[in-house]
Amino acid sequence: MIRVVDLHKSFGDKKVLDGVNLEINDCESVVVIGGSGSGKSVLIKNVIGLMKPDKGSVFIDDVDIAGIDNMDKLNEIRKKFGMLFQYAALFDSMKVWENVAFALLRLHRLSEYEARAIAIEKLKSVGLVDVEDLMPAELSGGMKKRVGLARAIAHDPEILIFDEPTTGLDPIMADVIDRLIISVRKELKATSITITHDMNSAYRTADRIAMLYNGKIIETGTPEEIRNTGNPTVRQFIEGRAEGPIHIEGAGNGKSLGRV
């Protein structure tokens, strides 16, 4: 269980998170939606301890990850996590299989032979075959994301974090990635937090959707509840309109700039 309590984070005088509260139950899939630059990435970086909040706590099974200063203890907790980055963040000096096997080789101390076999298995589970000896630079965007997914699940984590898994992909590849996410979650029985501004993807993969706006979670609910929400801000976002309570710079004259 993950509990985000009154999380604050600013950069300079720019408030990004202004008291975020969010609970995620075991095995639940929560999707956080919000506009570009609303602080979604900052939120999950605080959850996994890549950033320290100015104020507030993030409890991972009752341990406050924001309060841990010791690198070894932090790494112990991080072993519970697997994260897929927005641009995959593959290690470009390593082959595909070495990327996927990174945690197995280093943390679990498996032999190269065993780790490679598991890596190939995990790559197959995300629909990739015969790519293990390629370098990341030789892969397409969708393939990189899938390798990133394979790397995130290689050490069988309990908590999965996905940062915009479908952004930048064509709609078909986005659906492929969504299905993969659903299937790996089931297989690992993992808790997951997904960040997105792709509503189709959110409806497909979420047990619960939470909307981040102005540094706060302004609404949470099942996909059905969010679809029928009365909150005008949420309505504007999920319908993708430029006019409404969310003010977008340069969206005057009723000319729509499209999605937030």
Next chain:
Amino acid sequence: MRNLIELVGRLVMHFLTEMGRVSFLFYNVLKKIISLPVEWQIIAEQMIAVGIRSIPVVLITALFTGMVLALQTYTGFRRFGAESLVGTVVALSMTREMGPVLTALIVAGRAGAAMAAELGTMRVTEQIDALETLATDPVKYLVVPRFLSGIVMLPALAVLTDIVGILGGYIITVGLFGVGSTSYWKRTWDYLKMDDVYNGLIKACFFGAFISIISCYKGFYTSGGAEGVGKATTGAVVLSSMSILIGDYFLSVWLF
């Protein structure tokens, strides 16, 4: 005038904050250097990148520096009949000064730039964050091996520079100006003390530390995409080179 003072003040402040943060990274590296496991494979890769791959350019620079030193010294010393001392001057200059400083400047341009660019790219593409999420300490995994290879490879390259520089001096003095071979070597060995060599190597060791820490620092804290990586790389070379030249003075005061 007021603006000038303000500008100087800001530059000094910037330099001092930068140095403070570099020192903090250095402290972190020292703390993690002894902790297990040792990253042998990455250390080896870095030693090759910093040391072995720098050998050709270091050799050429050392040879020509030794040659030009001999050329200039011979021209000057002939005026008061001290040609026989050319070997001494070349050997002392190379071991005490030129060997370590030139090697360091070359490595700063080659390996320092590469370190900053590599770590900078890893930072802006979130690869460093990815390392952390895979429960790997990026300072230990990325910075410590580069630091170790810096402090080991710089003295090794400096030894090479010393030898080749002295050979360059020999080629010019003996080959071109016809000074006797035996007298050249005798003069070289008579006045060269082992301390000259050791102190030069200690300097090289410090320069290796400066280059690797500064370049890793610049790369590690890169922000702002591809442009940021470019800035980090330039910054790494400029700051390393400055620290080498300024540090050289103070190390010379301390060591000699």
